[in-house]
Amino acid sequence: MSEPKIEPDLMRVSWGPQHPMSGQTRILLDIDGEIVHRLTADLGFTHRGIEKILENRTFLQGIIPIERMVMVDTANIGLGYVLAIEEALGVEPPERADWIRSMICEFYRINSHLYAFGLQVEATAYFPAVFLWTTIDREIILDLQEQLTGARWSYNFFMPGGVHADIPEGFQDKVLEGVEYLRGRFKQYWGAMVENAIFEMRNEGVAVLRKEDAIRLGATGPVLRGSGVDMDVRKDDPYAAYGDLDFKVVTEAEGDAMARLKVRFHEIEQSLDIIEQVANEIPGGPVRTRIPLFLRIKPTEVLSRVETARGELGIHMFTDGGMNPYRVQINSPSLRNMYVFERLAELDEILLADVPVVINSIDPWYLDSDR
Amino acid sequence: MPEGVEETFVEAVRAAHPDFIESVEVLRPRRVSLVGKREEFLGLAKALKDEFGFTHPVSAGAVDYLKENRMRMNYYLMNPSSRFMLILGIDLPRDDLTLPSMTQVWEAMSFHERETREMFGISFEDHPNPISLLLPPDWKGGYPLRKDFEGEETQP
Numbered sequence: 001m002s003e004p005k006i007e008p009d010l011m012r013v014s015w016g017p018q019h020p021m022s023g024q025t026r027i028l029l030d031i032d033g034e035i036v037h038r039l040t041a042d043l044g045f046t047h048r049g050i051e052k053i054l055e056n057r058t059f060l061q062g063i064i065p066i067e068r069m070v071m072v073d074t075a076n077i078g079l080g081y082v083l084a085i086e087e088a089l090g091v092e093p094p095e096r097a098d099w100i101r102s103m104i105c106e107f108y109r110i111n112s113h114l115y116a117f118g119l120q121v122e123a124t125a126y127f128p129a130v131f132l133w134t135t136i137d138r139e140i141i142l143d144l145q146e147q148l149t150g151a152r153w154s155y156n157f158f159m160p161g162g163v164h165a166d167i168p169e170g171f172q173d174k175v176l177e178g179v180e181y182l183r184g185r186f187k188q189y190w191g192a193m194v195e196n197a198i199f200e201m202r203n204e205g206v207a208v209l210r211k212e213d214a215i216r217l218g219a220t221g222p223v224l225r226g227s228g229v230d231m232d233v234r235k236d237d238p239y240a241a242y243g244d245l246d247f248k249v250v251t252e253a254e255g256d257a258m259a260r261l262k263v264r265f266h267e268i269e270q271s272l273d274i275i276e277q278v279a280n281e282i283p284g285g286p287v288r289t290r291i292p293l294f295l296r297i298k299p300t301e302v303l304s305r306v307e308t309a310r311g312e313l314g315i316h317m318f319t320d321g322g323m324n325p326y327r328v329q330i331n332s333p334s335l336r337n338m339y340v341f342e343r344l345a346e347l348d349e350i351l352l353a354d355v356p357v358v359i360n361s362i363d364p365w366y367l368d369s370d371r
Numbered sequence: 372m373p374e375g376v377e378e379t380f381v382e383a384v385r386a387a388h389p390d391f392i393e394s395v396e397v398l399r400p401r402r403v404s405l406v407g408k409r410e411e412f413l414g415l416a417k418a419l420k421d422e423f424g425f426t427h428p429v430s431a432g433a434v435d436y437l438k439e440n441r442m443r444m445n446y447y448l449m450n451p452s453s454r455f456m457l458i459l460g461i462d463l464p465r466d467d468l469t470l471p472s473m474t475q476v477w478e479a480m481s482f483h484e485r486e487t488r489e490m491f492g493i494s495f496e497d498h499p500n501p502i503s504l505l506l507p508p509d510w511k512g513g514y515p516l517r518k519d520f521e522g523e524e525t526q527p
Binding site: 004043044049051052215216217218220229231237301303305312314318327329331332335338339340371 | 398399401402426427428429430432434435445447449451454456458477478479481482483486500503504505506507515516520
């Protein structure tokens with residue numbers, strides 16, 4: 001990126017990409033003393049050209065690279081791609097497969113939100129142990145996923161037409177046990193961190209994003225819902241089993257860093273409810289509709305939308321009758337939220353010391369925004 | 372969400388701005404595709420925002436149809452109350468890849484237009500900050516997402 005001009009009387013600090021709190025991006029901070037006047041994001045450090053890679057893979061091979069977009073949230077990303085293939089093919093998965101998909105997606109939403117929560121606490125610089133707690137609790141989820149799919153991360157379990165395998169015997173009881181344990185842990189987190197005076201001081205009223213700005217700037221996911229807009233693809237445009245499941249769209253009105261954190265926290269509770277529903281009420285039947293391994297899809301275009309942990313992911317797939325997609329346009333949620341982040345310094349006063357808190361409250365995933 | 376909002380929108384936009392529109396159709400429930408005419412594209416975008424409430428920008432990107440010698444630029448838009456996805460497209464001949472920047476209407480299209488510019492070589496007039504977004508500043512390899520792009524082999 002060629003750097004924008006710096007205004008007189010401001011100092012420019014180049015923050016990242018090697019800074020422990022910045023992630024794999026560089027952020028230019030134009031500061032006057034302690035106050036940040038302008039934020040400029042320099043993206044592209046993890047650009048791998050996934051959209052081009054997908055053009056050179058068959059439809060099924062593409063499931064593997066696309067899950068590398070967000071490693072803590074592979075299930076939701078992979079599902080978006082698989083749904084696009086299914087729609088282009090005109091294949092419907094069996095009901096049981098839809099329910100299994102919803103359960104895995106919710107596990108990964110919790111996984112991702114836990115990571116975001118741990119990082120935001122770490123960004124306040126007071127409580128380094130919390131990130132370790134959340135990492136240990138994520139093990140519960142990863143162990144359950146390993147039993148179901150055979151892999152802890154990025155397991156490519158979703159196939160066009162269903163899922164790879166049925167849930168093993170006795171798995172539902174283990175899920176319910178895990179849910180019960182996590183519920184207890186989240187109560188402790190809430191008491192220890194969210195209602196903690198120091199943590200409140202560092203997060204409340206920081207980087208306020210008002211409702212109309214969130215809509216105008218194209219925010220998505222917890223950033224949008226933290227500003228009081230109840231948009232969630234799972235409700236607005238139900239996919240997998242979300243039409244049959246009972247859950248609420250969580251919003252918070254304040255629009256500050258704390259509101260975004262609380263949205264994630266309450267979403268974890270909703271996800272646990274969904275997982276419990278799936279474990280108790282999952283319908284029987286097959287888990288996969290057979291489709292040929294080497295697909296050709298007639299010329300068409302489909303746009304699938306899923307709600308990932310970071311917001312709405314859109315996969316706009318164009319096919320031309322060949323074995324590979326002609327073009328895959330990925331509408332990444334992190335890129336949209338990074339634009340909001342760039343504008344935040346104009347909307348609210350941000351202090352230099354708060355920048356790590358602000359960026360982690362937005363929770364961007366740079367491999368997602370760079371693709 | 373009320374049923375049939377997509378059809379209502381299609382009829383309303385057809386009646387209000389027949390001169391701005393090449394084609395408009397409901398692809399499936401909650402997906403509407405609208406292709407605008409090139410001369411009136413900025414006017415169409417402003418009308419969609421002011422008259423039809425598409426205030427929430429989602430994304431933008433392009434597709435290269437090499438055999439037909441054209442590119443299709445797509446803008447993805449959302450109305451926060453009716454909540455269906457509008458794909459606003461425009462066809463550009465490959466030898467004249469310019470269009471007015473939609474940042475004049477939706478500020479947040481900035482990142483997406485910067486990315487499309489470096490990946491496809493479409494230039495956006497009056498873009499406030501037309502620099503590359505993802506590619507390195509010294510990139511000289513061409514436009515990677517074009518269909519006639521030939522990558523270089525990496526050195527061993």
